[in-house]
Amino acid sequence: MGGAWLQFVASGLTAGAIYALVALGFTIVFNASGAINFAQGEFVMVGGMSAATLVAAGVSLPLAILLALAAAIVVALVIERVAISPARHAGTVTLIIITIGVSLFLRGLAQLVWGKGVFRLPAFSGEEPIAFAGATLLPQSLWVLGGAALAVIALRFFYGRTLAGKAMLATSFNRLAALLVGINTRAVLFASFGLAAFLGAVAGVLIAPIAFTSYDAGIMLGLKGFAAAMLGGLGSFPGAVLGGLVLGLLEGLGAGFVSSAYKDAIAFVVILGVLFFLPGGFLGARSSDRV
Amino acid sequence: QEAIRIGAFLSVTGPAAFLGDPELKTLEMYVERINAEGGVLGRKLQLFSYDDAGDAEKARTFAKRLIEQDKVDVIVGGSTTGATMAAVPLAEQSGTPFISLAGAVPIVEPTRKWVFKTPHTDRMACEKIFADTQARKLTKVALISGSGGFDKSMRAECVKVAPKYGVDLVADETYGATDTDMTAQLTKIKASGAQAVLNAGFGQGPAIVTRNYRQVGLTAPLYQSHGVASREFIKLAGPAAEGVRLPAAALLVSDILPAGDPQKPVVSNYRKHYEDKFKSDVSTFGGHAYDGLMLALGAMKAAGSTDKAKVRDALEATRGYVGTGGVVNMNANDHMGLDLTAFRMLEVKDGKWSLAK
Amino acid sequence: MLAALVVLAPLALPNNYAYEVAIQIAINAVVCVGLNLLIGYAGQISLGHAGFFALGGYASAILATRYGVPVWLSLPGACIAVGALAHVLGRPTLRLKGHPLAMATLGLGVIISIALTTEDKWTGGPDGMPVPPLVLFGLAVQGEQAWYWIAGGLLVGTVWLALNLIDSPNGRALRALHGSEVAAQTLGIDCTRFKLQVFTLSAMLAALAGALTAHYAGFITPAKATFLHSVELVIMVVFGGMASVFGAVVGAAVMTLLPQLLTVLKDYEMMVFGAVLVATMVLFPQGLVPTVARWWNGRPQ
Amino acid sequence: MTLLAVRGLEKSFGGVKAIGGVDLRFERGAVHSVIGPNGAGKTSLINMLSGIYRPDAGSIQLEGQELAGQPAHRFAAAGIGRTFQNLQVFFNMTALENVMTGRHLRERHSLAAALLRTRALQRAEAQSRQAAHDLLRLVGLCGQDDTRADAMSYGALKRLEIARALAAQPRLLLLDEPAAGLNATEAREIDALIQRLAEAGTTIVLVEHNMALVMEVSDHVVVLDHGRKLAEGTPHEVSSHPGVIEAYLGSAETPAEEAEAAHA
């Protein structure tokens, strides 16, 4: 099995890049509200499904993608207004349960609108696998990896360098203080949902050629994306990407070298191990717990 | 006059939705059609259906609801083996004829008084495939399967019957229902020197397996299970699907069946009805529901009543029923009544199903 | 009050299906009362309790079918085994807090679920395994009525124990470590010990409920171990009201009944369920029972 | 008689040496004050004496029993209680329950007894309730028994923390700025309370910036600066120490006087 490990790595990167993109979306909402948005997987699904159906209806791919992004953002903003914003003073757990309700709602809606079929988008730049040293990678995987890289750079810049980005972070750390320095905390939540949906839809569009999409695709993406975000360190954008890639690699190598039946379990065992030693994940925020 | 009550619990949502969804559509459509034609025994049909979402516990609750509250005359349903097995004791206890739409062998082996099933078993699928590999002189076969009930059950049956066909299983890999990349597993299979690969699975997994199969450069013949017998598979797998073989019922190739085939009228009709109404492709699973409903109604007609015991006896006495799944001949020891001839070996050619030579 | 409700309810139950739902409510409520001790009172989260629930069922079933242990023994045996497992797993896990804890418990649940699905020699795989009926004092417990009294009795007992626990020094210690772990420590509270205690207790209650479900249904599948079932349990707790024992019961009741009622909506079921969940949490952010209780108390003033 | 002896205590955070090699002795029944500029390391010291921080080096001995390195709840069990500069109230409880929790070490915690609510437990609970009630009255929170902690004002919460710490009947009580947020008159009440506790034999370590209070109650004052001991002695000695005036007290004039001068 000498050269096979390279293919296991390629396999892991393909899955990992997908998880990374989803994890970035989790990070955005977490950084604004301190809550996990369990509807993030559904944002991805809405993006992928919209694009896939539009393409099937004859719309050109670039236009379909733009429309899909717009659709996901609109959906997310409406949901923020109707479901999240009215409950913004409630506790984190309540907020999380609301996002679970939202994810059920969106899944149910998607099932009505699009049915239960599985859809696929054409690959952006062909299907011909790229071979290197005996391993192969689909060109679309490079799109996904590139998308994740670009997203993390942009997000890092926005949150690390701009005052608006810092204001979004500040709101999740201390709402009262945020109000007192004049931050519109409602707008922050609103914007973060829009941003998370945008990123989610980008992810949905990028991964649909590889992973396909269906009304219930959000469940798995949500679970894996959450795990990736935790592994990398909740709140950290590079962490989200790192966590996603590591999770994917664990699965790929686990399936290759240990047991494909237990590959998910192997990944979770490793995550548990990491959390026991680094509760904040790889790149979790430096915490201050002094009294 | 009181309507005949048909009960159904199906996996309309959840991981097995592509079983339950066409099944429910089929039942609803035919109940409506038959009512429009005046019903059965001069009585209208009334359908009571619930979505068990693939959860056996829910299936049991709904089976109880059908029996206790809705007081149905017959149950057609149980998309998955787990759901079916959960409801079996209730049907047996209450004495309700129960026609399952799930595939696994244990549903009808050993035979239970009140339980019948319409689809071919997964063992038959394995046998059909291995018969084909035997004919092509391929002895080293690699197995890959999903982690769901359908997949694991078929995998286990294939392992059991392999020796009978001189098949040597050289690899045994697994993937999750929602996995997005199976190249790791396929790379291991590639290294195993398999002459053919059999994938037991349904849903989107097999499509990804098929695409990854070409990606890692595997060229050995790929067999899929009857679980992917729908046009959607070809759409998802794209050009990679070319040459894939699988055992399936006549339904999928209704248009290219020879004119003399006894199933031709039945499957053509069903297909036309379904595709006209729902504007989506038929799958064999909807056909199972069609067969289940028709068997039940046939038995009622034969019994001349909806008396449960009489209907059961009539079901067991079914002979020569021509359905979408094949020709059914039941008896006291066989509550399925199908044999290997019901399966056709299909091959994807030019993006379409065709009969394999 | 709850006891009276349990005793009187059968008058309103028309058939075995209604009993079935009532039994499910009672069993879910037992899990939720236990889980609420952990989530609502001790402020810890678990997204893996479905794993313990299913393990309870499987352990009892395997003990009974494979090792011929009589069911009246295998059932408590399973609870103790699961409790021991939870105790061992809980020790490192409960050092975590907040989201990492959620992740870790989720991971435990997923691992259990995968093991149950994969080890088909023991568990029958995804299609599950048959479970022998419960035999108490030489009599097989059969029929919905009998089960109703067992589940109802168990629920009343669990609620009574939980109420006692909350109103005791142990319960205060739990709430204290929820409020401020540092302060709790400086008062001499061994936080690890109390967290572990309540984690184990809630896991055992889940296992007990899981085992009863299995023996009642006569079979068990890994569906009960999934992450989604864990989430469902947490939803029940939060929906009814965290830090409220009756909230847990009400949450379990509503969340068990609602899907049964919504079946008439067919394709709209999931959407409406999601909408109901969102609307309730927006209107009753503290959960049903505490918010209603506050309104109630507020009115006289 | 020395109750608590600290030797060579050190604690750094990153590059900051919060406490850099401090030796201290706290005599039984006396009131010891720890003062020093902001960031001198006072709270860090208290955190180590109560087991919240694990020291990098050094020993903490309570009557010869080594405590350094033990978990915080052991410190409490050994008889060390504390309050917090940054409030650590149980906001999910009423005032009375907060104080009852303080009695944790005086209570038994058999899970079985708790679940079954035994007679003995009920009796103990009634006792705890009464004791907590009395303590609330003692710190001036009479009639607030059933107020939820999250509805209390800052000053009330400070008192609540004191009552809670007292409920454990500690031998050594560490108070981190108990009078912050109280006005001069209210601070006097704390003053009286501290003196009463000391008379009853409780050893007190007081961190406070309210110099009037420190001068009034202390038997012994330690001045920290940059994590080191700058001076030590009676209140009088310390307050006239030039280094202390320079680093901490500032010019003798009070700001009010200064300002009044400005008015004039």
Next chain:
Amino acid sequence: MLEVASLASRYGRIPALGGVSLRVNAGELVAIVGANGAGKTTLLRTISGVQPASGGQIRFEDADLLKLHARQRVQAGIIQVPEGRQVFAPMTVEDNLKLGTFARGSLDHMEPVLDLFPVLRDKFRELAGNLSGGQQQMLAIARALMARPRLLLLDEPGMGLAPRLVAEIFARIHALRKVGTTILLVDQNARAALGVADRGYVMETGRIVLEGSARDLLHDPQVQRAYLGSA
């Protein structure tokens, strides 16, 4: 400049302010003293808009403040230093100060503000949550100053500060007033607060019970007994 008329506010059903009226003229420094729970914090929170009013009026110059969001009030120049510091604990001192300019003010103030609190310069890249209590208090004041407040609401600015610093802070507050900042000050150190103030109000259980020039209040025997600790 600020005119508060029979302002009421409540937590749920529990009233915290029962009709408070007061006035702060432009350039004035007004102190409020009162026992724990008198409602001082609630009053400041209601003025800054993080706590809803249940009755009464607040006018700031010509604007009806109750019609404005907290954010709009900040933009208008009403800046509060909250009780309990409320720094953004997981962010650096630098980011905390920058966020102070979110709605108004500019980064140009950074240097002068750091000159006021040199410790913050040493801790510039440290997480705010890791600062000592007093250092956080300084950061909270510094953050407020970054916004160039026109009306500064100070809730216990001297709390937790070393005596030398308290003296300094009050001197600074006094100096701020001189450069035209209007200040409403709450501090338990009533002597110091009234010492720097022009006028003062005394609050008890949600009402104003006494008002007058700071000097008069300082010498009022009742105030001395209740708040200044004089026997």
